[in-house]
Amino acid sequence: MSAESKILVVDDELVVIKSAERVLKSEGYQIEGALGGREAILKMEQGTYDLVFTDLKMPEVDGITLIRWIKKSRPNIGIVIITGYPSQDTMKEAIELGIIDYVPKPFTPSVLLDVTKRAVEWAEGRKPSEEKAVAEEFPPAMAKELDRVIREYRQRPGCLIPVLQRAQEIVGFLPPVVQKRIAKGLNMPEAEVHSVVSFYSFFTMKPRGDHNVRVCLGTACYVKGIEGVLAKIKDQLKIDIGETTEDRKFSIEGVRCLGACGLAPVMMIDQETYGALTPSKALKIISQYGGPASGQSPEEETAAVAEQEG
């Protein structure tokens, strides 16, 4: 993560700018705010920024107009949108314009930091070493099969998502080298392919372990204490979000909503959903998949659950 990355947060609500600023500054990012598209353009004309996080619905100069201006006048700036409930058309337009990712409003600190980390990596053209290795070792047989899929789907409307799904089945994940090959094969911008991969949580850019632990970082789960659960899982598996254990048994993924808010806080392991989690309950479930035991006695676990449930 780069502390030097300079981010401009654009929103017509000061409270959104302030809360993004509070979260991102605590991680060392340099943040400036602009109360709308017009002010953002003025700031970009006078200063340099690595990323712009922008709302879509704003008076006068709205988000889409701002994105168009950035793409034309400052094409090196990465764009992330922060928005409430975007219409499919608006989202499609933003993706076609080449946004990197989006943050749903209201956002939780974890979601904002997770998206920012990925956006900074993308903007800086960084590739985690594991992905570099894959880029170098992309086996010719896989490349051949991928090219065959691209040729098969190329003429069909809306072919990007099915091609990405097939690519993920073939390669196991979607590192930049695979995204680039798909973009070239389908004759579309790499940024558009990357936006779609980032937008849908079922696509992954990193190799996953045998069991994928998907922890919901959405608002309902956040309010019910998912951060404490996540901290314990990370601690127990000794990995962070987006990483895989050394033995390749487990990966942790942070997602924005698992569609089971009534059961919050929630996680999924592979296809199974687990709700009403406490830290110790989560560890117990993970141990049933062959994960490290929590190390707590049954009495300690009961006490921890009681404490969590308050």
Ligand code: FES
């Ligand atoms: S917010 Fe967690 S399941 Fe919806």
